[in-house]
Amino acid sequence: MVHPCDALIVSCIDFRFQKYIRNWLDKNVSDKTFDYVGYAGGVKDIAIILSQLKISVDLHAIKQVILMNHEACGAYGVESTPENHARDLKKAKEIILATYPQLNVQTYYLHLDGEFEEVL
Numbered sequence: 001m002v003h004p005c006d007a008l009i010v011s012c013i014d015f016r017f018q019k020y021i022r023n024w025l026d027k028n029v030s031d032k033t034f035d036y037v038g039y040a041g042g043v044k045d046i047a048i049i050l051s052q053l054k055i056s057v058d059l060h061a062i063k064q065v066i067l068m069n070h071e072a073c074g075a076y077g078v079e080s081t082p083e084n085h086a087r088d089l090k091k092a093k094e095i096i097l098a099t100y101p102q103l104n105v106q107t108y109y110l111h112l113d114g115e116f117e118e119v120l
């Protein structure tokens with residue numbers, strides 16, 4: 001039995017960003033329902049994210065995925081550069097679309113000051 005839901009949100013667990021994320025979600029997807037995955041590193045471990053995404057698709061028939069990585073991510077350590085986050089976000093989007101071409105996937109890089117930078 002499917003309980004329809006609009007979207008899946010994926011972000012890091014990092015507490016420093018939760019308020020920014022809540023505010024952004026209130027502003028940008030307040031009219032939508034969404035599942036939420038909080039996992040250290042955001043999309044860094046793509047296998048974990050895909051396992052959660054599959055459940056979200058199978059149980060809730062989501063149509064949209066919003067992926068958020070962030071600046072100074074401890075799960076990336078010294079690898080936490082804007083280039084690496086952009087690379088992983090783009091790769092995650094590609095992998096997701098290869099399996100679920102019907103999904104609308106958006107990717108964001110969050111700055112420490114709360115800015116949401118869309119990664120295209």
Ligand SMILES: [Zn+2]
Nearest residue numbers: 012014073074
């Ligand atoms: Zn992080």
